[in-house]
Amino acid sequence: MKNKNMIFRISAIITMALMMIQAAASAQEDSLGPDNRPAKPAFESGYLIDQQTSVVPIKNTLEFAIHHRFGTVENGISDLYGIYGASNIRLGLNYSLTNNIQVGIGTTKLKKYQDVTIKYSILKQSRSLSIPVSVTFFENIGIDARDEAVFGTQYKFSQRFSYFSQLIITHRFDDMVSLQVSPSFTHYNWTDIQVQKIENEAGEEVNDTIRFDHDKIGISFGCRVKISPQTSIIAGVDLPLWVDKIREYPKPDQLSKPNISLGVEISTSTHAFQIFIASAQGILPQENMMWNNLDGSDKLLISQFMLGFNITRLWNF
DSSP states (O other): OOOHHHHHHHHHHHHHHHHHHHHHHHHHHHHHSSSOOOOSSSSSSSEEEEEESSOOOOOOEEEEEEEEEEEEEEGGGGGTTTTOOEEEEEEEEEEESSSSEEEEEEESSSEEEEEEEEEEEEEBBTTTTSSOOEEEEEEEEEOOOOOOOGOOTTTTGGGGGEEEEEEEEOOOOOOSSEEEEEEEEESSSOEEEEEEEETTTTTTTEEEEEBSSEEEEEEEEEEEEEEEEEEEEEEEEEOOOOOOBBOOOGGGSSSOEEHHHHHHHOOOOOOEEEEEEEEEOOSSSSHHHOOOOSSTTOOOGGGGGGEEEEEEEEOOO
């Protein structure tokens, strides 16, 4: 009987001690104020179809990315809705130097682009929303590696360069919904386009050239809606805000068009797989902002959309 009473007393003392520890911990947490630790990332991957997100993997993470765009679906079953058509592919490697800085390189089939990237996380949304958004800066520098004859007789190596600068602003509303808005600036060192043959005053046939402005301002919108622990619906819109022309008679299909995209993402801690439809075939963001002539926005021309997928794989060292 004495042993039972002793056990009961010891149990009561332990229970009271645990309750006091828990109460002290709660009081200490309350005294520390709101939880200002960074919130979970707003997106599952550093890519949102054709856009970048605010996600920067932790320090010493290597990321391998595969981007693939098939041809447009306009030919239907004859080329299996673009799968057998002209494709565009990019292979990329990214490495996180710190928890906030990621650098990368890539090679793309279209125009034989070789590119380098840097992504810098400036602000991270806090759990208490004392910092309501994440802000990330992204820069891409592309080099057009096609034959120098493409650039004309006055060829200069500097004509090959293009630049894309973007500020990515994201907000994670809850475990399901995240949104982002991203203003951007695009610059091409070379923007001459050979359009057609015309006759000059002497009756000779010559090339007629339209020269577009070198710079373009754009804005992108993206969203993710999670429908299961590993699956999300993703969407994006890339809008060139205007096209400045030195000549007044460009063909309508030579004006840069919005890129509209919709897809599904399946992700794990080390992989992300996105399959989607989009209305731009260029994978580099400056290519889509400056030169996209596929129109998925004019009366929703489904024939101008194409299938595509992205795959990323992470290794942490």
